[in-house]
Amino acid sequence: MTVAVADVPAVPPDLLTVAHLSMRFGGLLAVDDLSFVARAGQITALIGPNGAGKTTVFNCITGFYRPTAGHIALERGDRSFDLDQLSGHRIARDAGVARTFQNIRLFPRMTVLENLLVAQHAKLMRASAFSLAGLLGLKGFREAEARAMSLAEDWLTRLGLVHVADRECGTLAYGIQRKIEIARAMCTEPCLLCLDEPAAGLNPRETAELSRLITSIRGEFGIGVLLIEHDMGLVMGISDRIVVLDHGACIAEGKPAEIRNNPAVIRAYLGEEDPRAGPGSTDAPGAGDGA
Amino acid sequence: MALARAAPTVSSGVLRAAFGEALVAAGIAFMLALPLAGLRLPINPMDSVIFRPWWVVVAVATVFLGRLGLALWRARVAPSRRNGVPLLDRALAYILPWRRGIFVAFVLLVAILPLMPFADRRVIDLGAVVLIYVMLGWGLNIVVGLAGLLDLGYVAFYAVGAYSYTLLIIHLDLNFWAALPLAGAFAALFGVLLGFPVLRLRGDYLAIVTLGFGEMIRIILINWSSLTGGSEGITSIPTPTLFGLTFTAVPAPGETAFHQFFGIPFAGVHRIIFLYYLILALALLTHVFSMRIRRLPVGRAWEALREDEIAARALGLNPVMVKLSAFGLGAMFAGFAGAFFATRQGFINPSSFTFIESAIILAIVVLGGMGSQMGVILAALLLVLLPEVARDFAEFRMLLFGGAMVAVMVWRPRGLLAHREPTATLGDLSRGREPAP
Numbered sequence A: 001m002t003v004a005v006a007d008v009p010a011v012p013p014d015l016l017t018v019a020h021l022s023m024r025f026g027g028l029l030a031v032d033d034l035s036f037v038a039r040a041g042q043i044t045a046l047i048g049p050n051g052a053g054k055t056t057v058f059n060c061i062t063g064f065y066r067p068t069a070g071h072i073a074l075e076r077g078d079r080s081f082d083l084d085q086l087s088g089h090r091i092a093r094d095a096g097v098a099r100t101f102q103n104i105r106l107f108p109r110m111t112v113l114e115n116l117l118v119a120q121h122a123k124l125m126r127a128s129a130f131s132l133a134g135l136l137g138l139k140g141f142r143e144a145e146a147r148a149m150s151l152a153e154d155w156l157t158r159l160g161l162v163h164v165a166d167r168e169c170g171t172l173a174y175g176i177q178r179k180i181e182i183a184r185a186m187c188t189e190p191c192l193l194c195l196d197e198p199a200a201g202l203n204p205r206e207t208a209e210l211s212r213l214i215t216s217i218r219g220e221f222g223i224g225v226l227l228i229e230h231d232m233g234l235v236m237g238i239s240d241r242i243v244v245l246d247h248g249a250c251i252a253e254g255k256p257a258e259i260r261n262n263p264a265v266i267r268a269y270l271g272e273e274d275p276r277a278g279p280g281s282t283d284a285p286g287a288g289d290g291a
Numbered sequence B: 001m002a003l004a005r006a007a008p009t010v011s012s013g014v015l016r017a018a019f020g021e022a023l024v025a026a027g028i029a030f031m032l033a034l035p036l037a038g039l040r041l042p043i044n045p046m047d048s049v050i051f052r053p054w055w056v057v058v059a060v061a062t063v064f065l066g067r068l069g070l071a072l073w074r075a076r077v078a079p080s081r082r083n084g085v086p087l088l089d090r091a092l093a094y095i096l097p098w099r100r101g102i103f104v105a106f107v108l109l110v111a112i113l114p115l116m117p118f119a120d121r122r123v124i125d126l127g128a129v130v131l132i133y134v135m136l137g138w139g140l141n142i143v144v145g146l147a148g149l150l151d152l153g154y155v156a157f158y159a160v161g162a163y164s165y166t167l168l169i170i171h172l173d174l175n176f177w178a179a180l181p182l183a184g185a186f187a188a189l190f191g192v193l194l195g196f197p198v199l200r201l202r203g204d205y206l207a208i209v210t211l212g213f214g215e216m217i218r219i220i221l222i223n224w225s226s227l228t229g230g231s232e233g234i235t236s237i238p239t240p241t242l243f244g245l246t247f248t249a250v251p252a253p254g255e256t257a258f259h260q261f262f263g264i265p266f267a268g269v270h271r272i273i274f275l276y277y278l279i280l281a282l283a284l285l286t287h288v289f290s291m292r293i294r295r296l297p298v299g300r301a302w303e304a305l306r307e308d309e310i311a312a313r314a315l316g317l318n319p320v321m322v323k324l325s326a327f328g329l330g331a332m333f334a335g336f337a338g339a340f341f342a343t344r345q346g347f348i349n350p351s352s353f354t355f356i357e358s359a360i361i362l363a364i365v366v367l368g369g370m371g372s373q374m375g376v377i378l379a380a381l382l383l384v385l386l387p388e389v390a391r392d393f394a395e396f397r398m399l400l401f402g403g404a405m406v407a408v409m410v411w412r413p414r415g416l417l418a419h420r421e422p423t424a425t426l427g428d429l430s431r432g433r434e435p436a437p
């Protein structure tokens, strides 16, 4: 028996547990009794047609909405957090959940470097003794600031963006802004990274780069990644598990290969009237089989 | 042909639209001018109201022509200018690398102003007033320019500083240097207390509520007469001493006067000059503090919150604490300025802390270019000196003021100097390396 345990492929611990989550907006049930888990060191994709409630799930996890019902729990090291009880900034700061937004939300009039430094606010604030040590320019703070700068620089180097470090974010190309938003989220040193349609608006070359970036984040940092994405090529290529939402409810869950041929999923994407239609549109799970 | 090319013709559609716009503006101007300028109450209440049709005609004609001109200017000149950089921006880009030197030179000029031959009492006094507004502008810049919180009641903290300073001096017999930090602390405390309930509000709502708080403080000052002396206020606030040296002609027994110590004849202007340097020092303190704190995490957090509160929250910034710190620190500098104001005037009463003061300080920040330290200097000079220059036509001061505001909002909606300097740079690193091919 003990030998068998070692042979079983190691299942990483559950990082995020969403249990019976519901979110109601007036008469609309945007998320309907949804349960799933996301594991550390894995990419968990959240897919579904437009308006399925994917972003709403993110907003519940990151504390922007208080769920109507259900629980969201996160295990970070030996501490556990009830995300449905925590305020948004504490979810980011204490629980270590970082996110990007479907419509990029950088600080447009600040430089790229400044954006990455704001992401390290909590630890810099502590190092500056809530500004006192900072005002006096004490050594401890200067060192912490230098470390923060070098972390930011590391990310810019990794993304090949050092040359735009001192440019205002608002002036940069869309694809670059997408990358910077991911770097900014990573600068918070999270244990769970939530990406809301990171490939939207990217060209195929940029999408391929993005896919390499996300897998390298998973491999190198061992953090959990929660990915909302419409680009099925990307999703099928890099996800470890996929959760499919339709009208707020989970209609399928499993490995990419299982999802690709799941009739319920194909139906949800292509409409009720033509259940056996071939996976032709790029939105359909079958597309982008190449991976 | 050549003429047509030099001045592109305006199409009749544009012309018609411009006329329509001008007519609407003139109509509004007529409705406003009729009661405001057209009717005048007689000095003798028995007489009937005086009607001044020409005032109305002039006002309506000015607005009509002005609006027409503006619309045509937009249609003809603006499109061609959109490609090129406007003149002022080009000039600014030219002097931008020199801004530090310019600032230092400017401070030196300001520092030697009282020693200039033309600097009489009036000039130095005026200089001190400009400096008060510069300091208030820099203080409000923290709140409005950096943190992006539209505060229309900033004068409340100025008042709290002035009154708490005065009361500390009178009741606890503290001297200036002990009461000054306490006045700042009181104002900061008020900033935090008032800020707490209102910081959930955004933009316009925050503006309205802060406006209300500003007026409340003033009304409390009027009505709490046992403490504040009501609308008469408090008089005979002593002038601060310079390391124990007073600025009186005949010092009280046991005290030494400034002129005695230095063996020079007594002159009233010594006190004025001393106060001038005092406010200069306070203003510079505000500047240095703002510049430093901008580069600290808390300063960056203010700007991040201004740019995008939702994104800031998603990065772990606590919006309440970030906003409160901006509100409190901004209020602290208003408190320092208030203490100085009290000691300079020698008396205070609530009429010094009306809404128009808040409006002027805000105008300085907005005109100067939100968040721009140099812009505040420029705008304060403009707004304080312009009315002084236009004293001869006092009746038109507000008109001039309004006209200047409109002009800036039309031509430079982001303020006179809208340049923003990054709080941190990778500098050489990013310039040296080119993007990987």
Ligand SMILES: Nc1ncnc2c1ncn2[C@@H]1O[C@H](COP(=O)(O)OP(=O)(O)OP(=O)(O)O)[C@@H](O)[C@H]1O
Residues within 6 Å of the ligand: A025, A028, A030, A048, A049, A050, A051, A052, A053, A054, A055, A056, A057, A102
């Ligand atoms: N704050 C809100 N108030 C009311 N309704 C909302 C709110 N947020 C989302 N909804 C509704 O909830 C449903 C789910 O929206 P959500 O943004 O989560 O969809 P999505 O799956 O992210 O879609 P997309 O792929 O287009 O981004 C939609 O019908 C939307 O209109």
Ligand SMILES: [Mg+2]
Residues within 6 Å of the ligand: A054, A055, A056, A102
């Ligand atoms: Mg969405």
